[in-house]
Amino acid sequence: MGIIATSRLKSPWIMHFDNSSCNGCDIEVLASLTPLYDIERFGIVNMGNPKHTDVLVVTGPVNRRTARVLKNLYDQIADPKMVIAVGTCSISGGVFHNCYNVLGGVDKVVPVDVYVPGCAARPEAIIDGVVMALQKLAKLQGVAL
Amino acid sequence: MAPRTITPFGPQHPVLPEPIQLKLTLEDEKVVDVLPAIGYGHRGIEKACELNEYPKNIYLCERICGICSAIHGMTYCDVVEKLWPLEIPPRAKYLRTIWAEMSRTHSHLLWLGLAVDALGFESMFMQYWRIREKVLDILEMTAGHRVTQSVAVVGGVRRDIDDDQKKHCIEVLKDVRKEAEALNNVLVNDYTVKARTVGKGVLSYDQAIALGCCGPHLRASGVKEDCRQLGYWAYGDLSFEPITAPGGDTYSRVAVRCGELLQAIDLQLEAFAKMPEGDIAAKPKGSPPANEAATRIEQPRGELFYYAKGNGTRNLERLRVRTPTYANIPSLLVMLPGCEMADVAIIVLSIDPCISCTER
Amino acid sequence: MIDKLKEISKDQLLAEVKKYADSKAKFVTGSCNDLGDKLEVTYYFNASPGMDMSALRFVVGKGEEVPSMTGIYLTAVLIENEMKELFGLKVKDLAIDFGGHMMLAQDSPVLPMLKSEDQKAAAQKGGK
Known part of the structure; x- marks a missing residue:
């Protein structure tokens, strides 16, 4: 069990990207950083730089303009990486399914590891989603969480 | 003249939770020109509203914006009611007013948190968001959800607030008021906050009107204008007077x-x-019925304009939504040139941009 | 019904808008409707200070050029670009022209807000 693999699990850095969501899930992602939920107690730190990132948190449906941006960000993240789709519309397009500029869920563009349902997803669910992603990462690396 | 460079700001930027891009032309550190590039949040909701049956549009309109979602839903219902026209019961008017003001409370707390975070005042960001959670709790208790309250139906509201809930709400609100007042006092009197905001991103009275600004942004330039003066819902019965500030700078907006x-x-x-x-x-x-109507409601960010046209079927012929940020973005063209690159973030935030609203 | 709506022709537009600008009115927004072979454009203004809203409306054929009011109200630049892009309203002399890609991406549908054949048929049929 290498020190890098352990540290990645004990302090994963996340990056949040808003496709074209309604903002509801975005503020819930932010709310999970604030004192009541305090996601930082799991060592999770919010980052702005894709190259520092272990976990990509994506909210909102993919539209025709953000599809390229999302792919770009995903490609810049170093392996091993996890993608979490937060909110119903990032899973399937949800309420925006019949909007002309919407392509659908995040998995139309990048592979998704964990789906967090809810409209908007609750902070508890988001934290749970990040922990599930870490369990998957642990299995992938062959180390205990 | 120093050499010019064009720097993109966004679409993925740490201070902005949402995607918007500004193309800044810089001379060393000074911004000389700005071009906003929007469209990252465009979904096509107006078209989808023509394809859905009219009661279903409430849920779609609520998801135009997740921060003021309750007000979007209620404004949609308001404009559709005007097509008949349909009068809503007095209690529903009061309930709509209460939920609208509750949304404003949590939205302003959210904005104050983000703004102080952009100034590097992180502990205060946490404080504002801590008390915001209390408001979200009473929203969840009364409406059933923290973010997407979904309280409006065409003709009134979906839920009532009973006496126990009312008592609890009043208790929490008084508590929030006390804490918010203490935090506000720190914020507006702080030396560093003043140094970062006074005289930054100035918009004069005349410019604010010529550029069609709205909401707190307009009132911070000294214009006493607020849609709540129209007295819709219960506002006519309440003692309401718009709050203004004379400076027109970022400090006045705070x-x-x-x-x-x-x-x-x-x-x-x-x-x-x-x-x-x-x-x-x-x-x-x-x-x-086949008729058209327009309505204006004051949202936390400013005036929200809805236009609807019916054609006698279950579907609407046309729905147009103009959100406050749509009106406030052009003012960036005036406010940003002349400022320093490091101040761009707080000036952009000072209009309280809501991009998902703007692009629908 | 829209209160204080004034029907004009597109040639009168700039003169009427100038009157609003001279009286220091605030530009609220515009909206466009697809009427089949014509487009109906409405601009809303707000007397300032105060909350008194009035509107200007004109109807043009699809493909007809209309003047831009961005020379008088710069803030109309977003809505005029949007109508150009989503409805195909030919606005000339825009102060900032986003070239049809303000809202839409390169591979988005073209003129998406125009009524589809299905929509027209459904509106014709009426019903509950």
Whole structure:
């Protein structure tokens, strides 16, 4: 069990990207950083730089303009990486399914590891989603969480 | 003349939770020109509203914006009611007012948090968001969800607030008011906050009107204009006076929102005290007739404009939504040139941009 | 019904808008409707200070050029670009022209807000 693999699990850095969501899930992602939920107690730190990132948190449906941006960000993240789709519309397009500029869920563009349902997803669910992603990462690396 | 460079700001930027891009032309550190590039959040909601049956559009309109979602839903219902026209019961008017002001409370707390975070004042960001959670708790208790309240139906509201809930709401609101007041006092008197905001991103009275700004942004330039003066819903019965500030700079915008935060709580307390008993929804007859209507409602960020055209079927012929940020973005063309690169973030935030609203 | 709506022709537009600008009115927004072979454009203004809203409306054929009011109200630049892009309203002399890609991406549908054949048929049929 290498020190890098352990540290990645004990302090994963996340990056949040808003496709074209309604903002509801975005503020819930932010709310999970604030004192009541305090996601930082799991060592999770919010980052702005894709190259520092272990976990990509994506909210909102993919539209025709953000599809390229999302792919770009995903490609810049170093392996091993996890993608979490937060909110119903990032899973399937949800309420925006019949909007002309919407392509659908995040998995139309990048592979998704964990789906967090809810409209908007609750902070508890988001934290749970990040922990599930870490369990998957642990299995992938062959180390205990 | 120093050499010019064009720097993109966004679409993925740490201070902005949402995607917007500004193309800044810089001379060394000074911004000389700016071009906003929007469209990252465009989904096509107006078209989808023509394809859905009219009661379903409430859920779609609520998801135009997740921060003021309750007000979007209620404004949609308001404009559709105007097509008949359909009068809603007095208690529903009060309930809509209460939920609208509750949304304003949490939205202003959210903005104050983000703004102080952009100034590097992280502990205060946490404080504002900590008390915001209390408001979200009473929203969840009364409406059933923290973010997407979904309280409006065409003809009134979906839920009532009973006496126990009312008592609890008043308790929490008084508590939030006390804490918010203490934080606001620190914020508007802080030396560093003043140094970062006074005289930054100035927009004069005349410019604010010529550029069609709205909301707290407009009132911070000294214009006494607020859609709540129209007296829709219960606002006509409440003692309401728009809050303004004379400076037109980022500091004035902070001060106006600090004032409106406390005012929103006072309006809720007053509405709770005056709320009459009675029905909470009127039943609409048939489909919206072939008619058109426009309505304007004050959202936390400013004036929200809805236009609807019915054609006698279950579907609307046309729905147009103009959100406050749509009106406020052009003012960036005036406010940003002349400022320094490091101040761009707080000046952009000072209009309280809501991109998902703007692009629908 | 829209209150204080004034029907004009597109040639009168700039003169009427100038009157609003001279009286220091605030530009609220515009909206466009697809009427089949014509487009109906409405601009809303707000007397300032105060909350008194009035509107100007004109109807043009699809493909007809209309003047831009961005020379008088710069803030109309977003809505005029949007109508150009989503409805195909030919606005000339825009102060900032986003070239049809303000809202839409390169591979988005073209003129998406125009009524589809299905929509027209459904509106014709009426019903509950």
